[in-house]
Amino acid sequence: MKVERVVSRPFPEVRTRYSVRDTMLYALGVGACTDPLDERQLRYVYEGSLQALPSLSCVLAHPGFWLKEPELGIDWVKLVHAEQYFTLAAPLPTQCDVVGRYRVTGIVDKGADKGALMYVEKTLHLSDGSPLGGVSSTFFLRGDGGCGNWGEPGRELPATPDRKADGSIDQPMLPIAALIYRLSGDYNPLHADPGIARKAGFDRPILHGLCTYGVACLSLVRALCADDASRLRSMGARFTKPVFPGETLRTEYWTGPDGDVRFRVLSVERDVIVLDRGVATIAN
Template sequence: MPLSYDTIKHWQFDDLRHTYTQKDTMLYALGIGLGEDPLAAQQLRYVYEGDLHAFPTMSVVLGYPGFWMRDPRAGIDWVRLVHGEQRLTLHAPVPAEGTVLARSRITHVIDKGADKGALVIAERTLHDEAGKHLATLAQTTFCRGDGGFSKGKEGDKAGKSDTPPPALPAVPDRAPDRQLSLHVSPRAALIYRLSADMNPLHADPEVARKAGFERPILHGLCTYGMAARAIVEAWADGDASRLTQLDVRFSAPVYPGETLAFDMWQEGDQIRYTARSVERNVVTLNCGVAQVKKR
């Protein structure tokens, strides 16, 4: 059964209540590499209960609706899915522990063409129990095997397809204003998966080889969290509460044990950024956009 625009666009998600503890908050922070320096007070606040704060990109693992695209009713070739982009707007600090209410909906179903795949954009909002809006997330999934759904059979009326949202901007064509490198722990994927995606692709070498990788790969959202670390360290003096936006396009997978080099540019009130695997000289994150509040 091919992808159906109406089925996907009107997919019904249950509201989710997600209760998490201080241990969950610390585990997420450890998964993106915080706490490697036990004397760095700005990192210790995310991994130690003495003055615990939630690192803001933990939003991406709260209220996740599950792997709904694997449902046969979706008509999606889920084996060929790729996480294309992630966007995040932070409206208020995420508590170090508590309960959030998550609401998800599909905002765009885009046909790129029969041989070019399709894009499905899911939006998720997070509120605390008092109703305060904490975060808005948008995840773009690239459905590589599902393009052409809007064309119909020969002689049929063309089906529906949404207009894509504005594209993330390319980074400036000049030397970066700031640069920073972060080491990816060899155990990063094994730790991060305990907070989120338990896909064996990130743990089992045999599964990774069958998927075409030389060894297990890092979660894209773990790389994303490391990008937030780089932005916060380079532009916010280590204070993650100043981060209000983080958008990016995923370009290539990262292997645990590699080094990520972040190039960053200031463009008006935005920070543009990329990430590159130093060992393979491969761009892994591109078209990054971040915003940091001034003091």
């Protein structure tokens, strides 16, 4: 990786308009509405009572797969999502014009043959300049260790509580879940092309990390917000293991004072933790 070129890469403002169709498609991609006769679940996919999932903020005003640009020298085939965090200033509209501004905030070199972490920040605004929210992403560049450090590392997510969870909720994922989710803007072939997946060390395409993250968001809204998505104001988590489309994802959660929530996500079939160190804030 050519660090100087990465950190000096210009990021033009990304102006985009998302529609109610985009809001519905995103929700379907993260497994919403497994029971089309459940009116509360229809809130995510039906225009009659539509609401936007807060994690939709992570895919709005997407800059494209810029990490694949040859001049940056990143071994993008070995790139995986490491952590994600968003915070919202207000509930997301179901459709609107948004402006996204990006910057690389830090690179942490874990050592040769150990990879590197890259921290990227996105701020979202409405077209009139009003703040909508902020999104922080951490990427694990498995093939780019030894590149050197730059900037500042991201926030430290707290460890998951060492006690039995207060509750849990299961979300089955379709075998074609990754193919649906990628239509929300992340076209990394790792999640669709079996050949690319094998080059990255997987025997088949894996689910997007942000899709698993969206499943956790949906699950928390369903379990703790009575399907009122406007109450979930912030959420962060660390990706720990890949997920394969068709698995059942179980979100375990611990509730605390003042709307503080901790959570993690497991693959039920493999009994492994796939999302850990989860934190969220829920408004009353």
